[in-house]
Amino acid sequence: MNKKRILIISGESWREDSNGGNVLSNLFSTFTDEYEFAQIFTNPAMPSNSICAKYFHISEGEVIKAFLKNQTFGRELQSSDYLIQDELTIKNPSSSNWLTFLKKLNFPIFHTLQDLIWRGSKWQTPELEKFVLDYNPDVIFAPMYYSLFMHRIDRYVAELTNKKLVSYVSDDHLTFRQFSISPVYWFNRLLLRKNVIATAKHYSLLYTMTQEQLEEYQPVLKVPMKVLKKTGNFEGVPPLKTDCGNPLIIMYGGNLIYNRFKTLHKLAQAIKEINQNEIKIQLHIYTQTPITEKLKLLLDDGQNSLLLGKVSMEQLNIKYSGADLVLHVESFELKQRLLTRLSFSTKIIDLMHTGRGILAICSKESSPYKYLKSEDAAICVADVSEIKKTLQHLLEFPEQINEYAIKAWECGVRNHDAKIVTKDLHADFKSMIN
Structure with a gap:
């Protein structure tokens, strides 16, 4: 033929x-x-x-x-x-x-x-x-x-x-x-x-x-x-994690452009405040973005937030399997919000496929927020001042993480x-x- x-x-x-x-x-x-x-x-x-x-x-x-x-x-x-x-x-x-x-x-x-x-x-x-x-x-x-x-x-x-x-x-x-x-x-x-x-x-x-x-x-x-x-391939059942880790691992895999690193820094600060007496949560960051001293200072204190550098997409999927929550973030600055408001990261579909709950920290006017919120496919945070409160809630009710992992998978089945x-x-x- x-x-x-x-x-x-x-x-x-x-x-x-x-x-x-x-x-x-x-x-x-x-x-x-x-x-x-x-x-x-x-x-x-x-x-x-x-x-x-x-x-x-x-x-x-x-x-x-x-x-x-x-x-x-x-x-x-x-x-x-x-x-x-x-x-x-x-x-x-x-x-x-x-x-x-x-x-x-x-x-x-x-x-x-x-x-x-x-x-x-x-x-x-x-x-x-x-x-x-x-x-x-x-x-x-x-x-x-x-x-x-x-x-x-x-x-x-x-x-x-x-x-x-x-x-x-x-x-x-x-x-x-x-x-x-x-x-x-x-x-x-x-x-x-x-x-x-x-x-x-x-x-x-x-x-x-x-x-x-x-x-x-x-x-x-x-x-x-x-x-x-x-x-994505959403056949069968999602590969859920049976128990949340101790500490709870939140993982980000993506670039740090459009000032996404600033939102990650706010998340790292909230985690540090929660971890004052013991390490309850850790943020693991994998990125293709070149790591500068400034990024190390903001995102890697060796305890609450770890900047772990570059891995292949195959390795990234393996890393996701060890996480409890997977992360999507966008900048909250006006210029960056307007620049990315119509964008929809294809990585969000990869996150749905991990079998982990998705934590989305982005403005209400962004397309990812509107989509994930309307589909109830992620734990959505539209204000950086709410990050700490959201994390504390998840520590108190960890069963919600798997509930949202299932919701993300079901969204993938319906739409992707x-x-x-x-x-x-x-x-x-x-x-x-x-």
Whole structure:
């Protein structure tokens, strides 16, 4: 049987040990009998997955050098090179260190300069055109990004192939409900909105992660839209923990961006106050975010809160099994609240699958809070002043932890069952091709 072809255009490389790559695998792992995949991506890291075997790399790690030398850049990767290239990247990551450093700073002017460099660079090459036309995709899947150059790549490929484009948005790249006193930030925001609207003219379908985002985007973009939920295997019964630990272990596994570390610090302070006479609760934090002295000072006192660094996703799942409560947090600062209010972390579905009660500490206006509260799928705290009181209540009534573990699992069964969601996803892609 001749398989249909899906071309994916994304910022992240397709690595199953990264969150972005894990999302791609979660979406398309059941497609492999009927579809084959190719990917155009810009992240310096090499791909590592069991689904896709054809890649074109327009590396953002090479863009400045190519721009300064007025050279073209971008190349098709050979599958035999992946492991070797990946090892070289791990052993000698200096080529992309500057990029990681600048991204961590996240200054508005950096995004402006980044766009100017990409705008003046020679990424639109005969090699890229040949790769796209030779592959001849039946449909294009291109998640929506903040970076303007990703929008230009999307439009270029859509116009070159004249094929239908399906997109997926997980953050707010469109609305003006943001906070910043920087004129550069608002200049970037205007350009982003303009590019999103321009790219959306090519969309045959746009998936959002939340109903709130769909309702805000639909009147502006005027394209077919659906809510797409991350899936999990929720068959059988949840792997509950029979007894709560002594001390009670609360575990966080995720990055510390958007000032999430400040909410974790508030939690650590509440735990310290409760533990004055004995250690009743411990916070264990696993993160891919580089650990600085500041983070150590705020989040690791060696007793109440432990900052345990980076582990693989497979190891993280093992760590979850040893916890009593698993944690979702967001910042309560105005700028960060507005920035993430329409976002829905795919990790929440991973938390539902752990068989542990979920503790969600985030503002009432955030999509995760609204969803988890309406589904009664987590112990929700919408005010940092309530953290200590909530923890004391759970120490007094620990049976509620397993009650919420069951509720989280049941929410997964109702709304995130892989068989139901992927059936709808398959139908959508077939309709794009037929």
